[in-house]
Amino acid sequence: MNPKYRLYYPRWYRKRIPIFWWLQKRSHAAFMGRELTAVFVAYAAIMLMVLVLAMDRGQAAFAEMMDWLGTPAVVVAHVLVLCILLFHTITWLNLAPMAIVVKLGDRKVPAAAVLIGHYAAWVACTGVVAWLLIWR
Amino acid sequence: MAETLTKPETVTLEVFRYRPELESEPTFDSFEVPYHPEWMILDALNYIKDDLDGSLSYRWACRMGVCGSCGMLANGQPVLTCATYLESLLPGPIRIEPLEGFPVIRDLVGDIGDFMGKLSEVKAWLIRDEEKPVEEGEYLQTPSQLDDYKQYSMCINCMLCYSACPIYRLEPEFIGPAAIALAQRYNMDSRDEGAEQRMDVLSQHHGIWDCTLVGECTEVCPKNVDPAGAIQRYKVSATLDYFKSLLMPGSSS
Numbered sequence A: 001m002n003p004k005y006r007l008y009y010p011r012w013y014r015k016r017i018p019i020f021w022w023l024q025k026r027s028h029a030a031f032m033g034r035e036l037t038a039v040f041v042a043y044a045a046i047m048l049m050v051l052v053l054a055m056d057r058g059q060a061a062f063a064e065m066m067d068w069l070g071t072p073a074v075v076v077a078h079v080l081v082l083c084i085l086l087f088h089t090i091t092w093l094n095l096a097p098m099a100i101v102v103k104l105g106d107r108k109v110p111a112a113a114v115l116i117g118h119y120a121a122w123v124a125c126t127g128v129v130a131w132l133l134i135w136r
Numbered sequence B: 001m002a003e004t005l006t007k008p009e010t011v012t013l014e015v016f017r018y019r020p021e022l023e024s025e026p027t028f029d030s031f032e033v034p035y036h037p038e039w040m041i042l043d044a045l046n047y048i049k050d051d052l053d054g055s056l057s058y059r060w061a062c063r064m065g066v067c068g069s070c071g072m073l074a075n076g077q078p079v080l081t082c083a084t085y086l087e088s089l090l091p092g093p094i095r096i097e098p099l100e101g102f103p104v105i106r107d108l109v110g111d112i113g114d115f116m117g118k119l120s121e122v123k124a125w126l127i128r129d130e131e132k133p134v135e136e137g138e139y140l141q142t143p144s145q146l147d148d149y150k151q152y153s154m155c156i157n158c159m160l161c162y163s164a165c166p167i168y169r170l171e172p173e174f175i176g177p178a179a180i181a182l183a184q185r186y187n188m189d190s191r192d193e194g195a196e197q198r199m200d201v202l203s204q205h206h207g208i209w210d211c212t213l214v215g216e217c218t219e220v221c222p223k224n225v226d227p228a229g230a231i232q233r234y235k236v237s238a239t240l241d242y243f244k245s246l247l248m249p250g251s252s253s
Helices: A026-056 A059-069 A072-093 A111-135 B041-052 B113-121 B143-153 B160-164 B166-170 B177-187 B195-202 B216-220 B227-247
Strands: B010-017 B027-034 B071-074 B077-080 B094-097 B104-106
Touching: A026 A059, A026 A072, A026 B216, A059 A072, A072 A111, B010 B041, B027 B041, B041 B094, B071 B160, B077 B160, B077 B216, B113 B177, B143 B177, B160 B177, B160 B216, B177 B195, B177 B227, B195 B227, B216 B227
Parallel strands: B010 B094
Antiparallel strands: B010 B027, B071 B077, B071 B094
């Protein structure tokens, strides 16, 4: 480097990043909001484990858990969580064509086909789980 | 019609100034420049430099969106100043600042040494295990093979993506969007054999895994390179390679 540039090196200006940097731009706030939905994904996973544990503790414990899950406040809260999980899932799946580029021979599979494939897999998985839980 | 009547005769530019020999904190200087509908921001800066204040420092070279030198923030948005009409930012004042994420040496000039080092780290050039003799001719490619990497080869190293990336601003160790996109440009080139050498740098925490897909890099890219897409594609292939190495130890990607 040219020594002339080095002369003031210790005094080069470095902008300080405020802790709420993500509130300065709408796109950053939207990004952080979407990231926050991951907390509810974790909540859903933990709730599933709690259900399995209740099942393991016997019929009475499981029935008590189901009673709690059936109370109006919990139902409303879980409907809200479901909406947040759907938002998280849909925004996640919509990014799939950006990350996955499939080639068949010399031809690129259109992004729409990759997207439809992901949604189809999601619907299929949901169908299998619903079949196990509801009809079986 | 009403729009043509309201065109101003002049436009105000608020330009970031930092002269380390004079001041410890940056300031903003206001300059009134003539408004011409065909002028880009760079034309206005050149007017300031030539006619109003010769001490203003900034980088520029080609004036046609190819060299990638004149990237700055215009009203907080990273742009190529040679490719952004003054008209698009009317009525003003238009605030011009250096790209974020790089230490400012003087006025609008940032230190890009970190980015240059990262380009070397990812080995953004063609790597061959063995070069074939010139007499054997060119390395041929089909249009489909060219298509695999062409988008990433459009990168002009303007660093707008680094300026837009909040991760890079928070964690300067992050290899960053352009360097990863350029690494992918060579990884996907059928003539290249250096993917494994680049993997050590790209697969580390400060490589692809630092990226949380804010997506701003792709938004601001003036050449539609889509660095965010390049990073996500590498995440998928690195993950597949990892599982492949678990299932088939000793196999190379």
